[in-house]
Amino acid sequence: MFQVQIKRLPGNEDVPLPQKMSELASGFDLYAAVVEPVTLQPGERSLIPAGFALAMPGELEAQIRPRSGLAFKHGITTLNTPGTIDADYRGEVKVLLINHGREPFTIQRNERIAQMVFQLVPRIELLEVSELDDTERGAGGFGHTGTK
Numbered sequence: 001m002f003q004v005q006i007k008r009l010p011g012n013e014d015v016p017l018p019q020k021m022s023e024l025a026s027g028f029d030l031y032a033a034v035v036e037p038v039t040l041q042p043g044e045r046s047l048i049p050a051g052f053a054l055a056m057p058g059e060l061e062a063q064i065r066p067r068s069g070l071a072f073k074h075g076i077t078t079l080n081t082p083g084t085i086d087a088d089y090r091g092e093v094k095v096l097l098i099n100h101g102r103e104p105f106t107i108q109r110n111e112r113i114a115q116m117v118f119q120l121v122p123r124i125e126l127l128e129v130s131e132l133d134d135t136e137r138g139a140g141g142f143g144h145t146g147t148k
Ligand SMILES: O=c1ccn([C@H]2C[C@H](O)[C@@H](COP(=O)(O)OP(=O)(O)OP(=O)(O)O)O2)c(=O)[nH]1
Pocket: 064, 080, 082, 083, 084, 085, 086, 087, 089, 092, 093, 094, 095, 096
């Protein structure tokens, strides 16, 4: 169990903190901290504040992922999927939503707009070399094993 500190930002006392909607949910649902409703026209994007900031242990990151219900019903998704919240980021968590649907979509204050999943990030040191070892795959990729 990791402890992650969360700070509600001023003016957001009424905005629920991120919440797991079922006991074993992967993600904490995020609530829109918009002051006024925001309408996204088809194809339009907007950075939606979530009303809080985090301090998490250095071995974690948080990913901002879409909610499938909003994507399926309205074409609303996160543009930079998954969004990356670095462990050293102390600013407000924000959600970059885009409307891929055919109708305008309005985001109301306190509406659940996305979810936040915490992940372990291994510490990696990149080591520059002049040759890499051989493998069966080699440089094959992008469908070279066939499409069916
Ligand atoms: O969906 C997102 C993505 C990012 N961030 C914040 C937290 C993250 O730590 C920071 C930087 O994000 P990222 O590295 O994806 O953006 P960048 O374009 O590389 O900006 P920077 O140069 O600040 O790293 O912005 C969010 O609040 N929501």
